[in-house]
Amino acid sequence: MTMTETKYDVVIIGAGIFGMASAYYLLKNNNELKILVIDKAASAGAGNTAQSAAMYRDTFSSEVNLILSSTTRDFFRHVQNNLNINLSMKDITYLWLMDREKFERNKHAIETMLENNIRIDILDKNEIKQKIPELVTDFDENENVNLLGLKNIDYGILGYDCGELDADKITRDFYESEFKKLGGETLYSTRIKKFVLEPVGETLGIPGEPVGWQNKRVGAVETQDETKIIADTFILATGPWANELLLPIGIDSHALALKKSLYRVQTTRLAGLLDNEHFNEERTIPFMIFPIHGIYVKPVKYNNSVWIGGGSTIGHPYVMSCPDSYTPGENPLDDTQADPRDYEYDQYLILSEYLPVLKDQPLTNQWSGFYAINTIDKNPVVFKPAGIESLIIVTSGSGSGIMKSDAVGRIADALYRGKEFAELYGGKKFKVSRLGLIARDIDKEYFVI
Ligand SMILES: Cc1cc2nc3c(=O)[nH]c(=O)nc-3n(C[C@H](O)[C@H](O)[C@H](O)COP(=O)(O)OP(=O)(O)OC[C@H]3O[C@@H](n4cnc5c(N)ncnc54)[C@H](O)[C@@H]3O)c2cc1C
Incomplete structure (x- = not known):
């Protein structure tokens, strides 16, 4: 079966730590979903996740930084100590x-x-x-x-x-491995070239649809060999490459x-x-x-x-x-x-x-x-851009993405499910819109080095 014939519930572009953590929580909490993770690299975690120093800390004065990093660290400890997956933590x-x-x-x-x-x-x-x-x-x-x-x-x-810790181990030996055990699919060595926009609802056959006044959604992504992959929802988690796919469709993720x-x-x-x-x-x-x-x-x-x-x-x-x-x-x-x-x-x-x-x-x-x-506050963004349906953006690790990744994955899942709050590891509730762009609510970090 070619990719054009397969329709996914969710396609996640980018198998870095943000994309894989999001994929895992989406499938864990919605196990009926058909989810595909795509990456241009030959394996998960091969982008910036692999280049990082992979350090974690909780020494922040801001509430948001502290919550995102300490719950992520505690989850990683749980994976290593209770699930016995060695993260070299x-x-x-x-x-x-x-x-x-x-x-x-x-x-x-x-x-x-x-x-x-x-x-x-x-x-x-x-x-x-x-x-x-x-x-x-x-x-x-x-x-x-x-x-x-x-x-x-x-x-x-x-x-x-x-x-x-070893960022490769948490990305591949935990998130990717668990995602696959739950039935998640991956497609590597595949570069997405662009988002294909379509009108919401009926296509009218007008040239260049969707035109200005029509409500728009992402209907598919096109790969480098021009294969179209269709889905109900697309999650963009391509880290520093995010602008390549967003700027051509008029979306600014402030990264x-x-x-x-x-x-x-x-x-x-x-x-x-x-x-x-x-x-x-x-x-x-x-x-x-x-x-x-x-x-x-x-x-x-x-x-x-x-x-x-x-x-x-x-x-x-x-x-x-x-x-x-x-x-x-x-x-x-x-x-x-x-x-x-x-x-x-x-x-x-x-x-x-x-x-x-x-x-x-x-x-x-x-x-x-x-x-x-x-560029607003050096914290991740997890949001649905205004004016377009079926797209979620999960990016901007800003140099501390590994240490916040578990929380970010859970927040992405909560946003997908339309929840007001995400439940982070240890039961802490986090208002999803705090990492969005419209109601963004990040308190200032004063421990600035
Ligand atoms: C030198 C350095 C040191 C760092 N040190 C730390 C640290 O100590 N602690 C910490 O918490 N963070 C650190 N970071 C930051 C951390 O690495 C990132 O925040 C984190 O890896 C971000 O993960 P991501 O999934 O958003 O991005 P990435 O890991 O970059 O994943 C994005 C993925 O998208 C794929 N992709 C991109 N474009 C396309 C496309 N068009 N089609 C298909 N696939 C595509 C890429 O191949 C890549 O795998 C460091 C970063 C660097 C560079």
């Missing part, structure tokens, strides 16, 4: 390093986190020095320090219920794509730094965020390496592409190459001052992905 802790000024600026947010029972500790400079002797906390005024704008480390905020790179340094010289008894059961340093430009270091103890990310954003372009204007294989959003010179001239100069053990150490690997950044 480890609470290695987060340590935000800051100078006095930044600490003062964040004081209110820190108090809010304590009031919300988020398990944090405030470390002072002496404790930091004693626990991580490899870290330089104080800089003498000199030309280099002034030029780079280096800040001393006066405080550290240590988050305990924070850590790392822009920004390239983000990770760099790896692997050397036995790091063994001393990585082996640390003070923070977690893994006996490693925490995931550390440095005082300037959000530069971070993720310890990967088993192979004596660290992953380095973050860095300044201004000066880097938002990247656009349109499916009709690129040659396959040349989509700028498919570019996962990182430029080692970016590390050399940015993160390295700063980090090697804080962690001299990194001095003169070459990169052993680097890669890139794209944040789909919601």
Whole structure:
């Protein structure tokens, strides 16, 4: 049977963590549905989900951030501990390093986190020095320090219920696997080229239907080989590629794509730094965020390496592409190459001052992905765009999509079912419209690094 002859209840475009989590909850809660997940990659989770640092944290001052991330983390713990699916999830802790000024600026947010029972500790400079002797906390005024704008480390905020997991495992070994067990279908190595619009109700045979005044719905999607796949509802979960399919039909999801790179340094010289008894059961340093430009270091103890990310954003372009204007294989959003010179001239100069053990150490690997950044408030969007039927958009992980994914999948399912509230893991109710565009209700995040 060709795809043109098969009609689905729901077609989900994008098998990243958002698409797969949505697919799982839709089918789990509506097991009569015929659902197809399509991805241009050869497997699930191969887009930005695979490129990420896959860290999770609950250290947020905003209620929405806290709910989305803590319920997702608790669900992942449940999967690993009670369902015995190994997600390589480890609470290695987060340590935000800051100078006095930044600490003062964040004081209110820190108090809010304590009031919300988020398990944090405030470390002072002496404790930091004693626990991580490899870290330089104080800089003498000199030309280099002034030029780079280096800040001393006066405080550290240590988050305990924070850590790392394997994003591939939760996406494939749990969401995709459970979705398939429930009868869900997947179609990989298939790129969707466009949405096919049609009038709601009767077709009148007017050229160019649906014309301006007609009510519109997405009736089908067209693949790169011009096969049409039809469904009652389409869920777009293509992360930073979302605009490729939305802009041509006049829909703005308020997401822009920004390239983000990770760099790896692997050397036995790091063994001393990585082996640390003070923070977690893994006996490693925490995931550390440095005082300037959000530069971070993720310890990967088993192979004596660290992953380095973050860095300044201004000066880097938002990247656009349109499916009709690129040659396959040349989509700028498919570019996962990182430029080692970016590390050399940015993160390295700063980090090697804080962690001299990194001095003169070459990169052993680097890669890139794209944040789909919601330009309103850097939180995911889950909504039905106005003026068109049968379309739901689930995107804008904004650099924290893994840690919010379970909540996002449940909210997408609740929106599909027309529910006012989604039930998140642990029974917490979340008003679906809070992640929409019209009645969006996201409180401001004050713990800004
Ligand atoms: C360097 C980096 C570090 C990160 N670190 C973290 C972190 O530590 N913690 C965290 O929570 N988040 C992190 N993130 C963010 C996180 O990776 C994303 O928020 C999350 O993966 C988003 O998932 P998604 O499903 O929306 O997108 P994706 O995983 O990108 O999935 C979108 C899918 O759509 C498919 N697709 C696109 N266009 C089409 C089309 N036309 N037809 C068919 N299929 C299509 C793609 O192939 C892809 O598989 C990081 C991201 C990057 C880039």
